[in-house]
Amino acid sequence: MYQIEYDGDHMVIRCPRRLVGDTSLSRFLGDIVLQSLMENAQSAETASRMARQKRLDEIPKGIALLRNPDFNKGTAFTEEEKDALGIRGLVPPRVHTIQEQIRRVLENLRRKPNNLEKYIFLTGLQDRNKTLFYRVLLDNIEELLPIVYTPTVGQACQEYGHIFRRPRGIYISPHDRGRVVKVLRNWPHKNVRIIVVTDGERILGLGDLGADGMGIPVGKLALYTACAGIHHSQSLPVALDVGTDNEALRDDPLYIGVRRPRLRGPEYDALVEEFVMAVQHVFPGALIQFEDFANRNAFRLLQRYRNRVCCFNDDIQGTAAVALAGLYGALRLTGGRLQDQRILFMGAGEAGLGAGELVVSAMTAEGLDPQEARSRCWFMDSKGLIVQARDDLNEHKRVFAHPHPFVADLASAVETLRPTALIGVSGVAGLFNEGVLRTMARINDRPIVFALSNPTSNAECTAREAYEATDGRVIFASGSPFEPFTYKGRTVRTGQGNNIYIFPGVGLGVIASGARHVTDEMFFVAAKSLAQMVLPEDLQEGMIFPRLTRIREVSLKIAQAVAYVAYRSALATVDPPEDLEAYIQSLAYVPEYESYV
Numbered sequence: 001m002y003q004i005e006y007d008g009d010h011m012v013i014r015c016p017r018r019l020v021g022d023t024s025l026s027r028f029l030g031d032i033v034l035q036s037l038m039e040n041a042q043s044a045e046t047a048s049r050m051a052r053q054k055r056l057d058e059i060p061k062g063i064a065l066l067r068n069p070d071f072n073k074g075t076a077f078t079e080e081e082k083d084a085l086g087i088r089g090l091v092p093p094r095v096h097t098i099q100e101q102i103r104r105v106l107e108n109l110r111r112k113p114n115n116l117e118k119y120i121f122l123t124g125l126q127d128r129n130k131t132l133f134y135r136v137l138l139d140n141i142e143e144l145l146p147i148v149y150t151p152t153v154g155q156a157c158q159e160y161g162h163i164f165r166r167p168r169g170i171y172i173s174p175h176d177r178g179r180v181v182k183v184l185r186n187w188p189h190k191n192v193r194i195i196v197v198t199d200g201e202r203i204l205g206l207g208d209l210g211a212d213g214m215g216i217p218v219g220k221l222a223l224y225t226a227c228a229g230i231h232h233s234q235s236l237p238v239a240l241d242v243g244t245d246n247e248a249l250r251d252d253p254l255y256i257g258v259r260r261p262r263l264r265g266p267e268y269d270a271l272v273e274e275f276v277m278a279v280q281h282v283f284p285g286a287l288i289q290f291e292d293f294a295n296r297n298a299f300r301l302l303q304r305y306r307n308r309v310c311c312f313n314d315d316i317q318g319t320a321a322v323a324l325a326g327l328y329g330a331l332r333l334t335g336g337r338l339q340d341q342r343i344l345f346m347g348a349g350e351a352g353l354g355a356g357e358l359v360v361s362a363m364t365a366e367g368l369d370p371q372e373a374r375s376r377c378w379f380m381d382s383k384g385l386i387v388q389a390r391d392d393l394n395e396h397k398r399v400f401a402h403p404h405p406f407v408a409d410l411a412s413a414v415e416t417l418r419p420t421a422l423i424g425v426s427g428v429a430g431l432f433n434e435g436v437l438r439t440m441a442r443i444n445d446r447p448i449v450f451a452l453s454n455p456t457s458n459a460e461c462t463a464r465e466a467y468e469a470t471d472g473r474v475i476f477a478s479g480s481p482f483e484p485f486t487y488k489g490r491t492v493r494t495g496q497g498n499n500i501y502i503f504p505g506v507g508l509g510v511i512a513s514g515a516r517h518v519t520d521e522m523f524f525v526a527a528k529s530l531a532q533m534v535l536p537e538d539l540q541e542g543m544i545f546p547r548l549t550r551i552r553e554v555s556l557k558i559a560q561a562v563a564y565v566a567y568r569s570a571l572a573t574v575d576p577p578e579d580l581e582a583y584i585q586s587l588a589y590v591p592e593y594e595s596y597v
């Protein structure tokens with residue numbers, strides 16, 4: 001229909017007379033011209049000028065610009081921009097730098113009386129000006145992570161309907177059966193590369209929060225952008241609202257979800273299937289991160305989809321990688337070998353069993369026989385020690401059932417098994433009581449104790465409790481952060497063993513390589529990379545994870561390792577770049593204002 005001739009100076013477009021002046025085709029034509037220029041232009045400069053012009057054409061003008069959080073700069077528009085974009089007079093005369101704006105944000109934020117108010121304030125900022133939101137988050141990650149993420153995000157989910165302002169992400173409910181593709185197409189951004197989806201049944205350790213669980217995908221994706229530089233337009237939070245069995249929530253007049261008991265069985269599976277397939281259709285190849293599903297669905301869905309589409313389960317695989325990295329970090333302190341550890345997991349759900357499997361792979365990679373490796377990992381669930389004699393075990397637990405007399409309580413289990421590491425993934429606060437911790441300290445020079453359950457209110461013990469009961473000899477990490485505290489006259493900071501260290505980098509590596517699937521090996525290399533990044537001076541202080549201020553560096557390193565696995569395993573769909581590190585670095589979005597003129 002079109003003919004394009006280009007001699008390096010002039011371009012001639014030939015098209016049928018009837019199309020001349022057809023404005024609906026102008027954008028399409030613009031793309032063709034641009035592509036043709038890219039292909040033919042001796043002058044790459046012309047092409048880049050046109051690409052930029054095209055981008056500038058997309059910027060809304062006037063008041064619409066100020067109301068669009070993707071483009072808004074608040075008080076930071078330059079004089080030139082004010083004229084060019086029709087906003088002169090609509091913003092105050094003074095032009096602020098982003099640094100000055102950050103100062104205003106922090107001043108406001110720190111005035112808020114509690115963390116939930118801070119969360120609401122930051123959400124408002126995200127609704128107004130994304131560049132500023134991500135800049136503030138990235139530059140103040142240690143201060144702000146506990147607000148946008150665990151523990152405050154947990155409280156925000158518990159009160160989601162009550163603090164609701166603007167909708168975010170996509171909600172899919174049973175009413176949408178048969179039209180999920182259509183629903184996904186309503187999303188304004190077309191280049192989605194990462195989707196975090198929850199059905200809200202196990203939000204952190206807080207249980208069934210139904211559609212109010214949306215806060216989790218929203219929070220995780222904010223971290224993808226802050227911590228790995230994945231552009232916010234490439235991410236999509238999804239809540240599969242299949243109802244809730246939380247009656248109090250259903251009765252809450254401000255609840256935002258469908259007021260019905262949870263969909264189960266084949267109908268539930270069919271909705272998930274339709275969603276997963278719709279993603280392949282609307283956002284082909286996008287990575288799906290399953291988040292905070294209950295055990296009964298988490299393992300099944302992972303099994304069903306892991307070899308069919310590009311997906312992973314963060315609670316099974318992400319948390320596993322961070323637990324393994326924590327063990328490697330601890331062993332850098334004690335000098336021991338992984339294969340010589342005896343690990344007792346308190347809790348046999350997604351996080352525990354996922355970590356157990358990954359630890360077994362890691363021990364096997366060190367040369368141990370898989371059966372031997374399994375025998376080093378012990379599990380307790382709410383009924384007691386997982387042993388062969390029990391007849392109430394599912395297949396995931398059964399592989400860790402060892403021939404041993406049954407033990408009902410944790411204190412006796414620690415006494416009998418004499419673990420070198422105790423890992424809390426139970427979701428139950430206080431299980432690591434003083435007696436348990438003292439026993440760990442009696443049988444180990446440097447007991448390894450991880451209280452990984454989230455949020456803070458669900459942690460198996462606090463950092464201070466772990467230090468006090470072990471004469472400060474413990475190597476400790478927790479899923480949610482603890483404030484630094486003073487112990488025997490020195491300030492103690494402890495590490496946060498949270499999948500925040502893992503999923504952003506894994507996601508970036510998968511996107512960079514265009515990996516078709518996400519493999520366990522990717523989590524294994526992620527764990528190893530993470531552990532290697534802990535600085536000796538941090539280790540000496542007892543911090544077995546890198547400082548969060550280095551999270552971008554950490555995520556890029558993990559992304560590189562993950563992409564490398566994708567290339568080596570023939571899973572990549574993007575041509576291998578000459579310099580993988582530089583290529584991945586070049587993908588990372590940096591929250592800075594772009595000039596609009």
Ligand SMILES: O=C([O-])CC(=O)C(=O)O
Nearest residue numbers: 150204292315454498499
């Ligand atoms: O969100 C977090 O802090 C870690 C996590 O995945 C969970 O606890 O479910």
Ligand SMILES: [Mg+2]
Nearest residue numbers: 291292314315
């Ligand atoms: Mg989770």
